[in-house]
Amino acid sequence: MPSLKNNIEQYRYYFASGHYDRRYPGPNRTVVRWICTLLPENGRILDYGCGSGRYLAPLRQRTAEYIGFDVCREALALLRQRLDTLDDDSAITLLGPEEEQVGRYCERHRRVDLALCLFGVLSHIETSRKRRRVLNMLRQTLKPGGRLLVSVPNRRRRFHREQRRQRQPEQIRYIRDCEGQQLELGYHLYDVASLRRTLIDAGFVVERIQAESLFPESWIARFTAVAITDRWLCRLLPAGWGYGLLAIARPTTHAEGG
Secondary structure: OOOHHHHHHHHHHHHHOOHHHHHOOOOOHHHHHHHHHHOOOOOEEEEEOOOOOOOHHHHHHHOOEEEEEOOOHHHHHHHHHHHHOOOOOOOEEEEOOOOHHHHHHHHHOOOEEEEEEOOOOHHHOOOHHHHHHHHHHHHHHEEEEEEEEEEEEEOOOOOHHHHHHOOOOOEEEEEEEEOOEEEEEEEEOEOHHHHHHHHHHOOEEEEEEEEEEOOOHHHHHHOHHHHHHHHHHHHHOOHHHOOEEEEEEEEOOOOOOO
16 A cells, blocks of 8 residues: 555655646635635635645635645645745745644644645545544644634545455555656545544534535636536535535534533
């Protein structure tokens, strides 16, 4: 099974080659709508797994501070280059690749209103213990009343062939063709029930789970008509139909936790 270290190495090429940004040139409109709904005026965002700025670039001016973190140096380098070309006074803080920087930064500064862990970032973490550690860390970065917005791949819709080949079908490896270069990546797949259980076990109250998208993410990132259709379908159809699952959760209070 590819390790987290191997996933990072593969993503280094994925970003450095430019293939990731060509495949996903824009954000998911459904996710953007939820970010704008959940973020209070002059709120602060932590984007855990910000990549090369797919959400940071279009949303930075809506925040008092946008904190981006990634474990991939190449992604952060591309994001810094992108930000250098923008002429604005947005408050942006970039952290990484060391995960410990996130907790230290939020201890020294105010906690955030909204934490993002989007588009399978959680699923690329290879063990349940490490996934829970990251979720616990994100919970601790949130101020009272803050929210976590997390999205993961739906095992009911994706990687059926890979699941049949694995002893543990929820933990798969797959091949991504990157313009002739084959990248092997590990993924932990979820369904609605397992995503809800994972968040509850990490100390969250799950407020909502819905489809992140009905069509493949690369389609809605590149084609406006598909993105608009997809956004409306996500409102109407059950979460279990989603290509990915999108959850909104808040930290459990002492009373709620018993």
